[in-house]
Amino acid sequence: MRAERVGRDTLLAQIVALVAQAQRSRAPIQTTADRVAAVFVPAVIAVAVTAFAIWASVGPEPRLAYALVNAVAVLIIACPCALGLATPMSVMVAMGRAATAGVLFRDAEALETLRRVDTLVVDKTGTLTEGAPRLVSVQPAPGWDEAGLLRVAAALETGSEHPIGEAIVAGARARGARPAPCDGFEALAGQGVVGRVEGRAALAGSAEFLSGRGVDARAFASRADALRAEARSVVFVAVDGGVAGLLAVADPIKETSAAALDALRSAGLRIVMLTGDHPATARAVATRLGIEEVEAGVLPADKAEHVAKLQAAGRVVAMAGDGINDAPALARADVGIAMGTGTDIAIEAAGVTLVGGDLRGIARARRLSRATLQNIRQNLVFAFSYNALGVPIAAGALYPALGLLLHPMIAAAAMSLSSVSVIANALRLRSAKI
Ligand SMILES: [Mg+2]
Known part of the structure; x- marks a missing residue:
């Protein structure tokens, strides 16, 4: 048994780090909440000061005591905890929910944007x-045999990082061919590879790549088309300006x-x-x-x-x-989605990673994105309407008609309750159907 990665390098540690980082990130919708909070705080202070002034000037005796208690009740009930919690709580719960479904978000922005995709x-x-292609067909050109063709192809593709190149090397080895040494190797991304194999100029790649280098592969076009119709990828091999054969790779x-x-x-x-x-x-x-x-x-x-x-x-x-x-x-x-089975660079560039490379995660993530935004809106509406209701009562708006006042102690309890409600609502996302 051999440990290939330990500690911080393991997949689990990376997942934990990614989720933690995402949970701390800010969703764009939070900017709205922040903008409101920026107005909200001075507004509440203004209400408290006004209530104090009114109670102190025209209120019942003891005027100063009433004024102070009611002003404090306004400040307590308006504490914007629920407002501040509304977005981050939902984001945090949603990220955790997504992770259990095999979807890792890099940040809250990806979570918020996904629903609009x-x-x-x-x-x-x-x-x-x-993405695990296998070499399924080897078709040497006249004058070549399978072993010779594979020797050249494997020599060229040994330096390639493309999965098709790797499949050719593995397939050649499985068929008993040993790659020849290769000098001057060069890979042209998405086109093909060139090099000198046993002193001969060799190429492997698409038909266009070959013809761009003066090799005419038209005689093999119909054979290649027949393979492609079966969803095979075809690689042409040429040596010294002539086609040596073609290889077909299948990727289920x-x-x-x-x-x-x-x-x-x-x-x-x-x-x-x-x-x-x-x-x-x-x-x-x-x-x-x-x-x-x-x-x-x-x-x-x-x-x-x-x-x-x-x-x-x-x-x-x-x-x-x-x-x-x-x-x-x-x-x-707008949202990059990387396969967890893919390259690190892709994962690094994407906002979402699907752990097992299971594309069904995209639909799940999208449903979660919808549910999360809805949850955040519920939280915000709740927090706002709570303040819209609580602040006037605390200021004494109902006193002239009903003689109703809000004791600061009750205000404190109600304030905590609003935060608890927001948290409880956010936690519902844990069992969201996605
Ligand atoms: Mg790919």
Whole structure:
């Protein structure tokens, strides 16, 4: 048995830190409460002073005693504890509730914004799919055999950090091929890799990548299309300017993806798939999941651009992704949603992390976002109406007609009760159905 991470580096410790940080963050709606509080405090002092002046000048005897007691009662009952608690309590409870459902929020802003999201942009590999691709087909070109092709491909992809590259290396090893040594390795994000394998110039990547480097792969186009129609990703390998063969990699769709997208669609979200993969492969996956809008062949640098374009059209966009290449888009989106199974950089850039990479968490988080905002509003209304009612009574507004006054002791009890009510209401979120 081997511990790979201990202490602060473990997943659990990171989750605890993330939740604690999120619970301390401020929701934008709190600004409203703060703005009101800024007016509220001087207003209450003014009411207390006015009540004192009126009681002291025209009140019954002992005038000064009445004036003092009533002014103090106003100050006590108006203590804006409930107002101050309204937002942070709900946020804290909601964050805890979300964590138990496998959804980690980075901050309260993400929690508040999520309910307004009307468009979900979603990455394919590792987000909709398992992100654990396997090499399923090796098709050498004439003059090549499987072992030779795999030797070159594995040599090139050994340096690659892309999951497809890793799948090719693992697949080659499983088929008994040993990667040859490779010099001058260079990876072009989202396109392919180049290097010198045993002194020969070698390339691996998309057909466009090859043709951009003067390799004609058109003879293999129909074979590649047939593989893509089965949702396979195809990698071409070329040596010394000629195609050596093609490799197909399959990445199964997560079991939960279809249900997750159905739930989001029925909640009225527009779903757009954004992937660097070939259009034919992307469409095969999209068809299986009922996604109509597909942007394929998107270079990593352009993902954020697509999100920005949707935002410019007035959409409130959530982006779900797992890779380093998704990070800029995750940061650009109104709410970034990272897969907990994905890269640290994606998690760092996102406002929400789905622990097991289960996309059903998005619909859950959205429902929780709604419930939380509703809860905060209830709290605020409660705290305000409580003061609107309590302050005039404490000032003695009912005294001339009913002879009713609020003893400072009763005011103190009522004030505490208002805070308790706000806390109790916030705690209801713990059992919210999401
Ligand atoms: Mg990905």
